Amino acid sequence: MSKLEIKDKQVVVPGEMLAEGMDYLPGFGTYRDKDKIIANRLGIADIQGRALKIIPLSGRYIPKNNDVVIGKVFDITFSGWRLDINSAYSGMLILKDATTEYIARGADLTQYYSLGDYLVCKITNVTSQKLVDLSMKGPGLKKLGxxxxxxxxxxxxxxxxxxxxxxxxxxxxxxxxxxxxxxxxxxxxxxxxxxxxxxxxxxxxxxxxxxxxxxxxxxxxxxxxxxxxxxxxxxxxxxxxxxxxxxxxxxxxxxxxxxxx
Amino acid sequence: MTYEKRHDQRRPEETRVIEAKAGVIPNADGSAYFKIGNTVAYAAVYGPRDLHPKFMQDPSKGVLRCNYNMMPFSGMGDRVRPGANRRSKEISMVTEKAILPVIDLSDYPNAVVDVFIELPQTDAGSRCAGICAASIALADAGLSMKDLVSAVSVGKVDKMIVVDLDYEEEAYDDGPVADVPIAYISATDEISLLQMDGEITKEELMKGIEMGKKACLKINEIQKKALKDRFNNPNGDHNEQ
Incomplete structure (x- = not known):
């Protein structure tokens, strides 16, 4: 018989046993060790039917596809801008995705976005090595004043x-x-x-x-x-x-x- | 005269009084305070963040970087020269190795998780206090961990096998002394730190390790409670007992 060791929405810590038995399934933030399900993150336990997962309470931002983020321009390259997106990884905004305007070859890119500007942009791709592509094309995406x-x-x-x-x-x-x-x-x-x-x-x-x-x-x-x-x-x-x-x-x-x- | 009774009336398997808190440093991504007797450790975790110098980056997983530091007037004896030295460098390295088996950094390629352990006051057992504080701080920083690492020192003072030696016991003059710091992962029943200073027989060592494991299980409960208490008090006022 499977036994649940915790209540829904309870704060759990790494190493805490959530359930015993094979009737429950480990979700995000948990792992199975033989017949036990154990938490591997600090967070709030979320029980959805047979699945147990953890909603994290802390941690840095990890870039995810389709997220709308606020970034700060910290470098300007040949082909675009590099943005600090408050994460371990920086985002790359390439010319093609930066604006609907025509940008001439060799134009001064600071007249569009300069160093230190804050932009609202969308993450269009994240690779396995956490290279992040950004886009400014979409509703609500703009430079912040x-x-x-x-x-x-x-x-x-x-x-x-x-x-x-x-x-x-x-x-x-x-x-x-x-x-x-x-x-x-x-x-x-x-x-x-x-x-x-x-x-x-x-x-x-x-x-x-x-x-x-x-x-x-x-x-x-x-x-x-x-x-x-x-x-x-x-x-x-x-x-x-x-x-x-x-x-x-x-x-x-x-x-x-x-x-x- | 033999050492038959501990100078502070503790039982051989008894640790000093332990106090732990999580989330004590607001600017860090995760932080903790761990006090065992008169030894006090603070740990602050920053990251995952960009790793420089770049040659240290690992494209397959994140890097854990620990820094152990004893403050100049933390000890009972002379002033410690500030900054890194051979001893602190070694302890930083063993702390990293004690924690690595539980932590999963595969989601953070090319990044680093920095752990800074500061000891404002020490009375032996500082590397163990540092490991305990660091593992609470890492969990508080939201990193994926199999379990919390607990650490305590065991050893032999004259003929008695004891847990959690303080400075007076470590410096006992009238007989042989052995000091064995251990770090224990209860989820997998593994030991991730085992060092030794002094003389001890194999049987005594095995007995000491068993006592240390039991003490670590108790420490583990205190660590878990510290993390939970952080969220039971919404005002973030952790200074009250």
């Missing part, structure tokens, strides 16, 4: 995006920021500086609490409380400013940021 880039744990990206983008849309709506989430754990935000700070706080909260149940409700409550606090404070500071009429060049929206730290 001003804004902030933050780095998060790449394994938390699905939680930050949510089901059909529900979580990231909530952050966008409540903070009025533009947000682009790369699968490699880089996130670009643009909005009012004070709103950007709130969005970043919400993302950090998701990152640290994503393995606990009821995440969406907690993040919603968190964002709403900050946003309503902020609007109240802004109202009072505006009233004070009109009453006393002192320090006219002080920006009221910078105040709540410092206080909430």
């Amino acid at each position: 001003k804004g902030r880039i933050i780095s998060v744990n790449p394994h938390k990206v699905p939680r930050i995006i949510g089901k059909q983008g529900s979580m990231v849309n909530m952050i966008k709506n409540l903070t009025k920021c533009w947000v682009i989430v790369g699968q490699n754990g880089l996130i670009w935000l643009q909005g009012k500086p004070s709103e950007e700070v709130i969005a970043i706080k919400a993302i950090r909260k998701i990152e640290s609490e994503s393995h606990l149940p009821g995440l969406t409700e907690r993040i919603k409550a968190f964002l709403e409380s900050i946003v309503s606090d902020k609007s109240k404070k802004q109202d009072t500071t505006k009233q004070d400013a009109t009453k006393q009429d002192t320090k006219p060049d002080k920006r009221p929206d910078t105040k709540p940021e410092g206080e909430s730290q």
